[in-house]
Amino acid sequence: MIAFRNTIIAVVVISLFTFIALFGRLPALRKTPIGFSHRLLCIYVPNGFRRVDARYTGGRMSRSIARLTHYLFQEKNPLVLLLFLTLLTGSATLFLKAALPHLETKFILPIPIVLLAPYTFTYLCVTSTVDHITPANHAAAMRTYPYDHILFRPENVCRTCNLVKPARSKHCSLCGVCVARCDHHCAWVNNCVGRHNYRWFLQVLLSIGIVEIYGAYLCWHILSPHLHLGNSKYGWLEKQYWAELGNAFVFAMSIGGIGISGVGLLAVTTLPLPFALFGYHVYLIWAGMTTNESAKWADWRDDMTDGVAWIGKKTSGIKNDELASESEEEEEYIPWPRISDQVLVSTTDGKAPTGQEHLWEKATSLDMVENIYDLGFWRNFIAVLQGK
Ligand SMILES: [Zn+2]
Ligand SMILES: [Zn+2]
Structure with a gap:
């Protein structure tokens, strides 16, 4: 039971940190607790650590960490992508191994499609280079959007690519190229999200959300018969009622083990990530x-x-x-x-x-x-x- 409780705590903490890391920098959340937590984790805590390190080791640890964070965040690397694929593949394997014997055929049939979708769209997003502006496609890129003279002006030249920046493009220092209708560089897919692969990126978010919803639903479907509710002699305003409910929930979850309950819980707690990001992009499109x-x-x-x-x-x-x-x-x-x-x-x-x-x-x-x-x-x- 203690191992199970620790798993729950770990899952919640990981989800919270991922949420802060992904959304804390959004201008809309600058003045919210999410924005503050992001500054706390990314600015205040590292600054404090640097001061302590400078005093006791002459800044040696800071330099090693700086090299590592430079590689992680300033250079194109597949670590986040690998972490995501490992998490998805690992969770799916654990879940399927434990859950398949308990599932009827009608629940098993959609699994291949639901599970293959995030891999397919991630692949399309990762391998897309059509948005990378080269001397060969530069003229066409210049004819795509007019300059609005507010965000984009025709006199801006990319010093690295040595090309006039087309409207809505941006030079990505990680990819080392200017990207057409650049949305952002996405560590998740280790590529820039631009004009052509933006639709695949949205599908990545949506398909991950669907995998998680379906996984959580199957977990509920398997465990709900073990959730004995409704025979409590207490009213729902009484503390004992909620204690019984909590116990019933923990009992049902312990039956599922890591394969069903752990993965189901991971799905439920990380569900807001793809959907919040997807919702944000729907807002951007709007x-x-x-x-x-x-x-x-x-x-x-x-x-x-x-x-x-x-x-x-x-x-x-x-x-x-x-x-x-x-x-x-x-x-x-x-x-x-x-x-x-x-x-x-x-x-x-x-x-x-x-x-x-x-x-x-x-x-x-x-x-x-x-x-x-x-x-x-x-x-x-x-x-x-x-x-x-
Ligand atoms: Zn450039
Ligand atoms: Zn990029």
Whole structure:
């Protein structure tokens, strides 16, 4: 029973840490306990450790850990992918070995499809390199999206690739290339999630969620007959009722052992991860932006809060350095359903650009700014499915 309790604690702790590691950096969660826990784990605790280490070992341990974390987080490596595949394969093997003898055929039949899906979509995501921008496909990448002159401007050149950055692209230092419609570099699939493999990435999340739901359901199906509820002489407001319920639950779980109960519990506690991430990406599709762009919008929102962002119209005759450098080279026309005349600048002194004050208006909210990449939820969603 103690081993079982320790397994439960370990599963809960691992799930919590994974959740914080995955979501703590999201701009939307910056001011929540999740964001604080992320800063605590990634900034405050390491800083404290570095100070102690510098004092007692001259910083030797910090240097080894820095080398390791650099390899883990700053270099392309398959460790997270391997960990995920090991966890999935290990859990599935343990579960199937213990559960198959207890399951009717109708419950066994969907298992191959449900279980193969995450492997298939992960494979598609991992091996996809179509989004990597090379000199050969650069011209086509430049014709995909127009510049919005807010998040993406045509004068930005990637110094590593030595190519003009197409709108919505981003250079990934881990992959070493610029990535078309870059969403984010995903350690989970050891690749960048971009224009074409974004749909596979969403399917990875969804298929993992489905595996977990189905696994948890089968676990419940096998164990629920052992869960003797409803014959308690106590009312549900009494403490004894909940104690009995807890005991009945623990008894049923102990029958399942690690193979059924342990794996089922792991499935239930980690279920929020793929679904929360999937929900976040549905929100991004609704808002017409990538994870990379959501961070850029968050920066603009911060500038607006600080009162240093100014909005104007290109056709109103405004002149500023950014527009001047853009006009030096004629921008190629890209057919796109939405165009915008807006230009957004942030000034260091918080004042409107000198000499043209009357042409600029203080930008106080993102609602004032048009996102030309947002074509409405349905069209955004279809574009994602088509890899466009
Ligand atoms: Zn690049
Ligand atoms: Zn990458």
